[in-house]
Amino acid sequence: MIWHVQNENFILDSTRIFMKAFHLLLFDGSFIFPECILIFGLILLLMIDSTSDQKDIPWLYFISSTSLVMSIMALLFRWREEPMKKEKK
Numbered sequence: 516m517i518w519h520v521q522n523e524n525f526i527l528d529s530t531r532i533f534m535k536a537f538h539l540l541l542f543d544g545s546f547i548f549p550e551c552i553l554i555f556g557l558i559l560l561l562m563i564d565s566t567s568d569q570k571d572i573p574w575l576y577f578i579s580s581t582s583l584v585m586s587i588m589a590l591l592f593r594w595r596e597e598p599m600k601k602e603k604k
Contacts, residue, residue, distance in 0.1 A: 549586040556582025
């Protein structure tokens with residue numbers, strides 16, 4: 516029983532830490548988000564393609580087009596942001 520409670524607390528703490536780091540990286544501007552969407556989509560395609568026995572899977576087209584549209588939308592939303600100014604020495 517004690518191990519179960521400790522395990523749940525560890526999972527909750529690690530999830531909070533991950534979500535805080537993800538939020539900072541995503542919305543702080545220091546994360547290359549559109550490229551990561553495409554890379555995640557490609558990894559997902561490779562995993563599905565390597566584990567599936569079928570030759571032509573309709574989900575592959577959907578996943579690839581969705582990841583492409585999501586990365587384009589992320590680029591368009593970040594387009595109007597001001598560039599970071601360099602500090603003078």
